[in-house]
Amino acid sequence: MPEFFLELFSEEIPARMQAKGAEDLARLVTEALSPLNPADVQSFHGTRRIAFACRIDASVPESRLSERGPRTTAPEQALAGFLRKHNATKDMLTQEGDFWVLDRLVPGAAAAELIARALPGLIRKFPWPKSMRWGSASPFTWVRPLRRIICLLDGEVVPFALAEGEDDAHGLVASNLSEGHRFLSPGVFTVTSAAQWKAELAARHVVIDAAERRRLVADGVAQLAAAEGCTIVEDPGLLDEVAGLVEYPVPLLGRIDDAYMDLPAEVMQVSMRVNQRYFALRKPDGSAAPFFAFAANIKATDGGAAIIAGNERVLRARFADARHFWDLDRTHTLESRVAALDAITFHAKLGSQGARIRRIEQLAAHIAPLVGADPHFASRAAFLAKADLTTGMVGEFPELQGVMGAYYARHDGENPAVAAAIAEHYWPKGAGDSVPTAPVSIAVALADKLDILAGFFAIGEKPTGSGDPFALRRAALGVIRIIRENGLRLQLAGLIREAGLADPTELLDFLAERLRVQLRTEGARHDVLAAILAQGLDDDLTRLLARTEAVASLITTAEGANLLACAKRAANILRIEDKKDGPHHGPINPELLMLDEEQSLARHLDTTEPAVALAVQQENFVQAMTDLASLRAPLDAFFASVTVNDADPALRTNRLRLLARVRTAMCMAADFSKIDG
């Protein structure tokens, strides 16, 4: 199969758009060339290019296409439109049932022809998130100026031009000329195949494989750190970005001036990351090391000495700025900053940050005793929780909110639990982050999130399918994780009312849905969740989770599966018979229990029912399941030898009532009818 190769060479593409650009290119070209059956698809991206290679058929064979047209009874216009669309005449049509059918011969096409036809439109309509015009008056847009199009079929240029109508599209045409590293290997080279292109780029100081660039950066900075007896602070997002900023990564290590080593480690790290894309280092004891690592894009003639010196200078200026904020912020106590929060709008309908703080204070104090926290500390921490929003440091680096508050609180001599809660009330920040475990932190974190949820639900700002501008899903998941991972026993409905939402139903449903989604991603069976949630959300999530786990483990045992089958059979019979003359509830007449098997089942139910009820009440769900499982043998035997629908109506009613009791007993734990199988 011939090889197809396409490279779009431009001025520097924003790092965050490169991978998606390459992905879109691969998808669109594969679609456009689908008649040629693309295989062995590869895509590439780098600072100045996205590229694509695959194997394709040499041509599309001639084929017959049968196209169904309008009904023969349809108005003339419909038929005329159909003929116009296919450039056909009426005598070319045949009739098939009530429809006109056009049988056409689709001529075959050589691959080059199809490529040349498809690509200009594909490139013109390429979905960059933001693109631009440049140079001449051409309306053609690209993410940054597009300089070269390399398009080859088995090493030969597939000739096409981007020009369309009056638009010359900067005279861009397909060629076989590409470029290497901007500084280290200036000038063009001829491309003959994807493999040769990769080899040439490697020789011309361009590492085209993004994963390899990432690895070169990661390994390089790790080695430099190790040589100083330190380690790099893990930062996958930063690695990805750096790998997109360089064509030829040269890892280097710089030194941090001792004068700045007393700055908080988080401040140094954020300043290095956000402003400079540097990696932070840690000493073996976990403290900040006086180094930073980065990747240059060039192997400098002096071995990088000037580059390191320059970067060290820039960092000194950055840290001088940070020092300025750090010193200035500490001249005012956090407490003295709280009043200023009244002037910061949180949301037009929910008032200022100050108003929000007063709500969280109350709620945190209410939650505190329920989670073993001192209410005084909880409300103090809530009172100070947002005060750092008015500091210069958080103004400069918003991602340090909470972290700075904790530093400043310690500086002010606040209780350590209060200081920690100021930082930790934002936790968990993301899916992989830990939840607070200290009682005061838990109280404030829950209060903060419940206030957001109750507030936005109260003003009707609920997340929609696509939009969640106030990150309510994240807040809900935060509440769930804090309760779950700390095993807290809380009645959420009451807390939601306490947070100011009179009717908690909708918010509880929202939380139930988030919990369901979360458990599903952890691999829980959807039918088990349906069985548990069918009875409405138990607002004590810890109890609900224990119940879920007990049901899930019961149905994986042979005993449980069998019990389930019997219970289903009972439920099915009841459903059918109830339709005729149900429902069949009521006392069982022991006189009418004719057979041993029905007597045995009745006896078992007499002991099992209260046992299950007690176990559920004591929240011993595992015990409840064991008790229920004991019904399996008598139920089995019952179905083996008892005819429920006896000719004698009195016997039939009595037996149906027996089955109804089985169903009721099962439902004390979960709605087993929702379980599959």
Place this chain on the structure above:
Amino acid sequence: MNAIADAVSKPVSFQDLILRLHNFWSAQGCVILQPYDLEMGAGTFHPATTLRALGPKPWAAAYVQPSRRPSDGRYGENPNRLQHYYQYQVIMKPSPAEAQTLLLDSYRAIGLDPMLHDFRFVEDDWESPTLGAWGLGWEVWCDGMEVGQFTYFQQVGGIATVLPSFEMTYGLERLAMYVQNIERVYDLDFNGKGVTYGDVFLRAEREYSAHNFEHANTERLSQHFKDAEAECAALLEHKLALPAYDQCIKASHLFNLLDARGVISVTERAGYIARVRTLAKACCEAWLAGEVS
């Protein structure tokens, strides 16, 4: 030209840096202009950029523009921040195909060798809400420091550019500090003969900081803003785009002063910006109308 050899032996002085950039961009066919004689926040406000970026006529210019940022004043005490500093501004319309190469050559001309330093083009979307302008381009980094802003203008005064320009802005003090290896702006060698940046500007920074933050009369400033707004509208009636645009520049600077005095609330702020933008748009439209006829 021996610029590169000179640079290696001895770092360029502040004024020599400007002269070399003038020489370089003059050789590229740019009109070398002098600073515009009005206070403005950035070189982009100069009519040679804002107005000339519009319409189909080719244009290329380079100039130094004093930039006034009243709220950045630090009474001469901060080593990096100034309420008055110099931007070196280049505009070429249409943007030349070799814009990036030209730019890198201009850095060579002032002694920064891309084989010795780490030059990068880092994503930067530029936007000026007061001018109703935006463009895409990069921050130009040298060894981790931003040494310039490179923009392909897409829209100015709310009007799409017919021929997108290439705009390059160098922060001259910062660049000079880097080239001279100086950590405090006032220590910059100004002329290579003993005069420092502080000798020239330290007193001005102190006095203007006091003016910007403490003494500028806010009532009169508000009135001046209204006057400029009214004058701009009146001049536009007579299709006098350039004098009208002067009033727009004045209004913008008066707004910056009021902002530095802390008398503009968050909501009012957006209102002021919108009012300046309205003026800028009207001036741009008037300029274009005059160009066509």
